[in-house]
Amino acid sequence: MADTTELAWQEPSVLDPAVVRQAWRVAEPLHGLIYFAPEAHERYADLGLDPRSGYFASRSAAMGPVGAGPVVAAFYNFNPALVTRALPAAWDRTAPAAVLAARTEAAGAALSRALGDLVDTAEMREAADLARRAAESAAAYPEGRPLFAAHVALPWPDDRPHVVLWHAQTILREFRGDGHVAALLMAGLTGLEALVLHAASGEVPRRFLQRSRGWSDEQWAEATGRLRGRGLLEGDEPVLSDSGRAQRAWIEAATDRLATPAYTVLGTDGCRRFTELTRPMSRAVVASGALNVDNGSSRS
Template identity: 65%
Template sequence: MTMTELDPAVARTAWRAAEPVHGMIYFAPEAHQRYAALGLGGRMGYFASRAAALGPVGAEAVVATFFNFNPALVRAAIPDAWRIAAPEDVLRARLEAADAALRRACDPDLLASPELAEAAALARRAAESASEHPEGRPLFAATAALPWPGEPHLVLWHAQTLLREYRGDGHVAALLLAGFSGIEALVLHAATGAVGAEILRRTRGWSTAEWDAAADRLRSGGLLEAGDEPGLTATGRERRQWVEERTDLSAVGAYEVLGSAGCARLVELAGRISRAVVEAGLLNVAGAGSDVHPGQDG
């Protein structure tokens, strides 16, 4: 267990405050347009763009690191994507898309503001601190090896991308320790009511039969209530809370370098950019060109 003086809840709040700055890349039309220009349509663009930091890996590496997607969905995109576009071209398109989308969301004064530059510096400091401990975090480590962009809004985007993958790799480890498969993690997430089961099932490519079978396993284990849209039992809530606490503990180390005051400042500053992203509609799932997005399930 990680020993830390920083409250893990403080680190989680800092991560959430800036998450829209990263998360918009999965929904922004600027991204889908650039992937399509390379010949990568729909789901292929998602899998290739997020996995490109790993290099031209096979489908099984993506199945393992992405964790909760139906392997058949991954195999339909990877490795064919690398025969269409090289990983370095996909990474370039992704960065260009982030630039264009953030420029659309943020007015020029915000982009040039000292507040945005400060937010970028704080997030980068946390991300670079995380980069000192890449062990057991393959998707994060691969992304951390990429060069840093120069402009502050892209520094903030890249830093938050790193922090998201750092947390995500730790989250997968916690789910595995808890004994959950990828689809079971999704079913548990749906049972909290935070995200609809149909959205999670469809975007991750699972059939209704596969989803129902996973729900039956969890119900047999005493984690799900009965019914078509089951909630968590007391045992289910306890097990899920265990995963959340371990995820928080595994991610807090990145933010210790900022301390509570630095985290609070990042929340304040990044919140303004995140609001601009949301208000610009960059997190509009319905308007996205792909029906696959990550999200931390659990």
């Protein structure tokens, strides 16, 4: 597969995509805890939503009371039958505005619990300012990014820095995620096939990916067979072939490149400072157990 991240007709990146990738990866737990936090599940339950419905409703609520179709398209790798069981039925019990408010409240409470004294620091305020600058600058690039565009149009939450940081990181996460979907489409992968390759890389257990996205053993096996036929998998317990590793590397490089415009406003020094500031915060989130999958039915 041609490395289209280096073709002459593409404008070169202002920033090293590796610097951008690190800035996103280090701060990701500050957003990701919302999918696991009991505070979120409790607030969704108050609205009449179980954890699975709460996930689909809360992440899609920025798009309004949509049905399963747009969510299947935007989220990409979930079994459509799983989404259909949650939406649009969730909107018979509550409204998008209520779900968005519950999600933001839950994020603030979960981060306060996980971060403790780190919530009220100069470092938190600086990190929130950097993340907000990046998120707001990304609004100039909505094309082809429906989930991002919906989130970046939301009003900013109150001025508590840790909530602002969470909201900004959510926007940046969806910006990157929409770009990742574009890369998967260019690679010719269905959502399920992308999951199978991810599992074969050894980075995330198959059991978690398959169960959380709602695919049966039969469906997983069929996708595995298709990928074997294309030379992307090998071995009895499938692992990536050389071609599979090359494709995964291309997808990740393309995703990094597509995420870069959001961080241009920060520059290399700003990205590195953001990484420096958020690293101890993310470590505190991990150490608190806030990312434990047993906290609830996470579906990130």
